[in-house]
Amino acid sequence: MENMRIRTESKEYPLYIGRGIRHQFHNLVDSLQKKISSFLIISDESVASLYLDDITATMDKDNVFTHTIPSGEEAKSMEHFFNCQTKALESGLDRHSCIVALGGGVVGDLAGFVAATYMRGISFIQVPTTLLAHDSSVGGKVAINHPLGKNMIGAFYQPDAVIYDVETLHSLNDTEWRSGFAEVIKHGLIWDKSLYHDISTSIHSLAELKKSDLISILKRAIAVKAEIVAQDETEKGVRSYLNFGHTLGHAIEAELGYGKMSHGEAVAIGMVFAMKLSEQYYGNQLHVDQFTNWLASLGFSTHIPSGLSAEKLLETMKKDKKAQFGQIHMVLLKQIGEVESVPIDEETLYAFLKEETKGGKM
Numbered sequence: 185m186e187n188m189r190i191r192t193e194s195k196e197y198p199l200y201i202g203r204g205i206r207h208q209f210h211n212l213v214d215s216l217q218k219k220i221s222s223f224l225i226i227s228d229e230s231v232a233s234l235y236l237d238d239i240t241a242t243m244d245k246d247n248v249f250t251h252t253i254p255s256g257e258e259a260k261s262m263e264h265f266f267n268c269q270t271k272a273l274e275s276g277l278d279r280h281s282c283i284v285a286l287g288g289g290v291v292g293d294l295a296g297f298v299a300a301t302y303m304r305g306i307s308f309i310q311v312p313t314t315l316l317a318h319d320s321s322v323g324g325k326v327a328i329n330h331p332l333g334k335n336m337i338g339a340f341y342q343p344d345a346v347i348y349d350v351e352t353l354h355s356l357n358d359t360e361w362r363s364g365f366a367e368v369i370k371h372g373l374i375w376d377k378s379l380y381h382d383i384s385t386s387i388h389s390l391a392e393l394k395k396s397d398l399i400s401i402l403k404r405a406i407a408v409k410a411e412i413v414a415q416d417e418t419e420k421g422v423r424s425y426l427n428f429g430h431t432l433g434h435a436i437e438a439e440l441g442y443g444k445m446s447h448g449e450a451v452a453i454g455m456v457f458a459m460k461l462s463e464q465y466y467g468n469q470l471h472v473d474q475f476t477n478w479l480a481s482l483g484f485s486t487h488i489p490s491g492l493s494a495e496k497l498l499e500t501m502k503k504d505k506k507a508q509f510g511q512i513h514m515v516l517l518k519q520i521g522e523v524e525s526v527p528i529d530e531e532t533l534y535a536f537l538k539e540e541t542k543g544g545k546m
């Protein structure tokens with residue numbers, strides 16, 4: 185097992201990563217030396233059926249409660265948020281209780297927001313089970329969706345620990361491997377040229393990804409995220425770089441209907457779009473064709489899905505959280521490993537979206 189430290193302005197905490205470490209859950213929590221009165225483990229149906237018993241088997245039975253939500257993005261809703269709060273109240277959780285998020289980014293974002301708001305904030309521990317959750321379990325963005333936009337209701341609220349058992353990744357389906365890998369690619373593209381170089385030259389299929397040295401790749405991607413959130417916990421500046429590909433990606437998720445396309449797959453389309461826009465904006469050469477061919481070899485779609493109009497996407501992109509005083513901001517790539525957030529005028533964006541939605545490719 186390896187141990188990384190995540191340091192943010194509001195809190196410092198450990199991230200444990202290793203194979204089979206879910207079986208040490210209780211000992212790892214004990215090592216935090218926090219007095220915890222009771223636990224509420226929030227998980228989704230699929231993850232609970234696979235891994236919940238492994239976690240509870242390590243714990244004292246009398247102070248552990250569990251709550252299961254449906255699997256998928258639609259659970260990041262006000263309804264499920266409220267149900268979790270009801271379960272916490274019915275279970276008698278107090279200010280010394282701890283919420284455990286056992287699952288992917290959906291469970292982490294929802295359970296984290298429950299922890300941030302229950303009695304104005306109680307302890308919480310992330311137990312990520314997806315490749316994507318190397319990103320979502322670190323840095324403290326917790327939220328639920330609104331039909332009008334992704335993650336619109338939420339908080340910055342750091343966990344007390346992240347316990348990442350990579351053995352659990354092997355039950356993920358291909359869509360989820362792809363979705364998580366998109367965020368790894370993002371971390372390389374925005375901040376770590378050598379990470380991007382290494383993965384783009386060694387991984388050409390999902391089979392190669394599954395066989396790769398995952399712990400080493402994940403540690404490098406997490407290090408990027410950790411360095412950025414250490415500098416800017418609440419997204420006043422550089423943290424917005426982590427949103428590369430998300431302005432369009434989030435609009436695609438919202439416009440298609442939450443859960444129709446995985447988060448990472450929508451972000452991948454958004455990254456291709458942002459790269460094309462970057463080439464026009466800076467007049468640089470980013471070899472977008474090479475990038476899209478690589479993504480295609482991994483099974484990603486690289487075009488805006490058919491049926492989404494430039495008009496609707498633009499409307500949703502205008503509500504993006506990076507917008508300032510009505511001006512859309514997008515994260516653009518100057519070169520591999522270097523990005524910045526820039527204001528983009530609506531006409532340019534509309535013309536680009538119009539071009540990219542022409543022909544309705546899927």
Ligand SMILES: NC(=O)c1ccc[n+]([C@@H]2O[C@H](COP(=O)([O-])OP(=O)(O)OC[C@H]3O[C@@H](n4cnc5c(N)ncnc54)[C@H](O)[C@@H]3O)[C@@H](O)[C@H]2O)c1
Binds near residue numbers: 313320357364
């Ligand atoms: N907070 C952040 O910083 C941050 C960062 C990136 C993404 N996100 C959010 O994370 C969410 C996406 O997370 P995700 O991709 O992990 O989705 P998810 O949590 O929905 O998990 C994907 C699917 O895989 C299943 N699953 C999870 N772990 C499994 C396992 N080990 N074996 C088999 N099946 C398993 C789930 O039941 C679900 O059906 C989005 O809502 C996105 O907005 C948040």
Ligand SMILES: O=C(O)C(=O)C[C@@H](O)[C@H](O)[C@H](O)COP(=O)(O)O
Binds near residue numbers: 319334335426430
């Ligand atoms: O941690 C961040 O900051 C990110 O932007 C990471 C993203 O991968 C993630 O999808 C995040 O939830 C997006 O946040 P939002 O503020 O754009 O909703």
Ligand SMILES: [Zn+2]
Binds near residue numbers: 319367430447
């Ligand atoms: Zn993301």
